[in-house]
Amino acid sequence: YELIQPPSVSVSPGQTASITCSGDKLGNKYTCWYQQKPGQSPVLVIYQDTKRPSGIPERFSGSNSGNTATLTISGTQAMDEADYYCQAWDSSHVVFGGGTKLTVL
């Protein structure tokens, strides 16, 4: 099973960033999203498509339908610049997308 993400996305500070993740019938699976900054371990920002773990700002939200899951960051801040990975599971195996580098210009 394969998850496809765009390699890079750019956004201006204060604007909305959308990062997509595509996979066959992905809407029928739960999707998670992770943020990873250079030299740091990943951080879970969205799980089960739309849920935010404790401590994750409300500007992070998720959706999942059809073949595409989307991570949306509203009012993007400079601190949100990072790599973002989507993740799902299929046949008891965990699968990650290739990652998207979010640049806040």
Add this chain to the structure above:
Amino acid sequence: EVQLVESGGGLVQPGGSLRLSCAASGFTFSRYWMSWVRQAPGKGLEWVAKIKQDGSEKYYVDSVKGRFTISRDNAQNSLYLQVNSLRAEDTAVYYCARDLVGGEGAFDIWGQGTMVTVSS
């Protein structure tokens, strides 16, 4: 404090072996599926293996089947990954991660990682 601390990485020759360990603290380790996830230098995340709470179910990515073995000791709050027949492409930071939602992924706690370098 909820924490995972990996150890056991290092430089090893092709064909060699290592045992990676992950010490858990601050939560009831025996209640959670646990996984190993790796990241090659400059590359993305790759799930490696996962193990059920009681160790009765284990799953592996195809590229490591037959070479890697995941295990756990709930009495010691520890997770392990025995890595054998190492190849250059196994070079990566290896993270242990707690699965928030029963084996589906959703890794809410990650360790700092331990580096494995396979080179002659």
